[in-house]
Amino acid sequence: MENYTEQDKFLLAVDCIIFGFDKQDLKILLIKRDFEPERGNWSLMGGFLKKNENLDEAANRVLHHLTGLENVYLEQLQTYSALDRDPVERTVSVSYFALINLTEKTKINEDFSAKWFTINEAPSLIFDHNQMVLDAISWLRYSVSTKPIGFELLPEKFTMKQLQSVYEVILGEELDKRNFINKINALDILIKIEEKDRSSSRKGSFLYTFDEVKYKAKVAEGFTFKFMGVK
Amino acid sequence: MENYTEQDKFLLAVDCIIFGFDKQDLKILLIKRDFEPERGNWSLMGGFLKKNENLDEAANRVLHHLTGLENVYLEQLQTYSALDRDPVERTVSVSYFALINLTEKTKINEDFSAKWFTINEAPSLIFDHNQMVLDAISWLRYSVSTKPIGFELLPEKFTMKQLQSVYEVILGEELDKRNFINKINALDILIKIEEKDRSSSRKGSFLYTFDEVKYKAKVAEGFTFKFMGVK
DNA sequence: TTTAATAAATGTATTTTATACACTTAAATA
DNA sequence: TATTTAAGTGTATAAAATACATTTATTAAA
Numbered sequence: 133m134e135n136y137t138e139q140d141k142f143l144l145a146v147d148c149i150i151f152g153f154d155k156q157d158l159k160i161l162l163i164k165r166d167f168e169p170e171r172g173n174w175s176l177m178g179g180f181l182k183k184n185e186n187l188d189e190a191a192n193r194v195l196h197h198l199t200g201l202e203n204v205y206l207e208q209l210q211t212y213s214a215l216d217r218d219p220v221e222r223t224v225s226v227s228y229f230a231l232i233n234l235t236e237k238t239k240i241n242e243d244f245s246a247k248w249f250t251i252n253e254a255p256s257l258i259f260d261h262n263q264m265v266l267d268a269i270s271w272l273r274y275s276v277s278t279k280p281i282g283f284e285l286l287p288e289k290f291t292m293k294q295l296q297s298v299y300e301v302i303l304g305e306e307l308d309k310r311n312f313i314n315k316i317n318a319l320d321i322l323i324k325i326e327e328k329d330r331s332s333s334r335k336g337s338f339l340y341t342f343d344e345v346k347y348k349a350k351v352a353e354g355f356t357f358k359f360m361g362v363k
Numbered sequence: 364m365e366n367y368t369e370q371d372k373f374l375l376a377v378d379c380i381i382f383g384f385d386k387q388d389l390k391i392l393l394i395k396r397d398f399e400p401e402r403g404n405w406s407l408m409g410g411f412l413k414k415n416e417n418l419d420e421a422a423n424r425v426l427h428h429l430t431g432l433e434n435v436y437l438e439q440l441q442t443y444s445a446l447d448r449d450p451v452e453r454t455v456s457v458s459y460f461a462l463i464n465l466t467e468k469t470k471i472n473e474d475f476s477a478k479w480f481t482i483n484e485a486p487s488l489i490f491d492h493n494q495m496v497l498d499a500i501s502w503l504r505y506s507v508s509t510k511p512i513g514f515e516l517l518p519e520k521f522t523m524k525q526l527q528s529v530y531e532v533i534l535g536e537e538l539d540k541r542n543f544i545n546k547i548n549a550l551d552i553l554i555k556i557e558e559k560d561r562s563s564s565r566k567g568s569f570l571y572t573f574d575e576v577k578y579k580a581k582v583a584e585g586f587t588f589k590f591m592g593v594k
Numbered sequence: 595t596t597t598a599a600t601a602a603a604t605g606t607a608t609t610t611t612a613t614a615c616a617c618t619t620a621a622a623t624a
Numbered sequence: 625t626a627t628t629t630a631a632g633t634g635t636a637t638a639a640a641a642t643a644c645a646t647t648t649a650t651t652a653a654a
Contacts, residue, residue: 135451135452136374136411136451136452136454139374139411140374140411140412140413140414141372141373141374141375142372142373142374142375142412142414143367143370143371143372143373144372144373144375144455180367180370180371181371181373181444181455182371183371183373183453184446185446186444186445186446187442187444187455188444208441208442210439211418211439211442211457213412213417213418213419214417215415215416215417220366220367221366221367222414223367224375224412224418226442291631292631292632293630293631308613308614308615309631309632310614310615310616310632310633310634311612311613311614313632313633314633314634315612330621330622332629332630332631333620333621333622333629333630333631334620334621334622334623334628334629334630334631335619335620335621335622335629335630335631335632336620336621336630336631337630337631337632338631338632360612522602523602523603524601524602539642539643539644540602540603541603541604541605541643541644542641542642542643544603544604545604545605546641561650563601563602564600564601564602564649564650564651565599565600565601565602565649565650565651565652566600566601566602566603566648566649566650566651567601567602567649567650568601568602568603569602569603591641
């Protein structure tokens with residue numbers, strides 16, 4: 133069989149928008165470039181696609197290289213292809229968004245001079261990475277309302293307060309405690325553990341976990357996760 | 364400045380999932396391949412990215428080549444990169460979804476042996492194109508509930524009945540006529556024209572147009588189009 | 595010219611869901 | 625034992641979604 137010999141070929145990259153949640157803040161993991169162009173400037177973590185892997189694998193590889201983590205929540209977003217987006221050479225880049233639980237001591241590879249930034253305090257980024265981040269944030273806002281991904285930003289066991297904080301910081305608005313708990317409980321996809329987190333109060337607050345098995349069973353029966361109106 | 368000389372390069376393609384609406388049916392435009400591999404089998408319309416264009420431009424070019432249309436509603440969806448998705452040669456493909464108003468006599472280029480199929484009667488497609496179509500349909504279902512794109516499938520002037528049919532066929536459920544009209548009117552983004560379509564009844568039904576200016580103004584003030592719960 | 599036929603146009607009551615809102619409880623520390 | 629702190633809890637009201645049937649405009653046939 134012949135090849136498509138006449139056609140142009142392109143460099144293909146993946147760039148990861150890595151979100152983490154720390155106490156009250158939504159954070160993003162950025163790296164400091166140590167090569168030209170834009171040496172010393174902040175950038176998303178990325179890498180070129182290799183011929184023996186697909187894009188998901190490339191994104192996982194890049195993410196693992198930086199964080200040491202595997203099985204991270206990772207989703208393909210958009211593909212960016214402006215002719216001049218990379219001044220060195222034409223490169224088409226596929227963005228991926230990753231959700232990480234920061235509390236379980238992720239060991240960031242020091243080779244990349246990576247740093248977590250609160251979303252509002254993040255520096256300007258190289259190329260079209262600012263746009264990638266904006267697109268990822270609006271996707272995150274949508275996703276958190278339609279898929280049970282808030283949990284991905286928390287440790288396996290979490291308090292209602294923590295979960296509420298995740299939603300508040302992503303949706304950008306304060307939520308009423310009682311209404312929040314009522315809504316979450318109505319979804320019936322959490323397991324209450326007979327164990328308390330005592331770090332935040334004398335009384336202590338009960339811990340919960342996401343019941344993935346139950347969630348999947350409900351989805352199979354037609355249930356759709358829907359948390360709030362997308363304001 | 365140096366090049367990224369060490370890196371692998373790839374063929375990049377776009378594939379278009381072209382939706383149209385005809386009376387009661389949601390249709391999709393497919394072409395019959397006249398080259399190997401898979402000669403004679405049905406496929407999405409696609410083409411390779413060229414080095415002097417970005418992906419949106421490539422998708423528009425491909426679409427224009429097939430339909431003669433410009434300014435079609437076109438949206439990038441997902442990028443497919445399985446190693447063996449094209450048996451001839453490694454090709455990464457970006458899917459685009461297009462919405463076309465069939466009633467305004469689109470002149471399909473006969474070179475491609477293209478044909479409109481009702482979604483349910485569409486043949487099996489080459490490569491991973493079946494998956495692309497499935498993904499596009501679920502995106503369409505979501506989009507029609509959150510963006511005013513139903514109009515893209517209709518002529519500029521349309522009846523409420525036609526609009527309701529578009530929603531019904533996309534959402535896959537029957538809607539109550541009065542509730543539908545009440546909801547649409549509550550959105551306040553249509554203009555009622557003092558002109559009737561008399562093709563469907565003796566009484567005739569009023570025509571409407573989408574008021575894009577008003578819609579954009581409302582969006583600027585914080586309005587978000589939201590049509591129905593995503594069932 | 596009257597009648598029959600057809601699809602268009604219209605409003606309200608009921609149910610469901612979302613929101614607003616404040617006091618009590620458990621536990622540790624002083 | 626009293627004080628402090630955050631956790632935990634329920635209900636009334638408002639808003640949104642749903643269910644539902646009759647009248648109207650027009651043409652074609654009688």
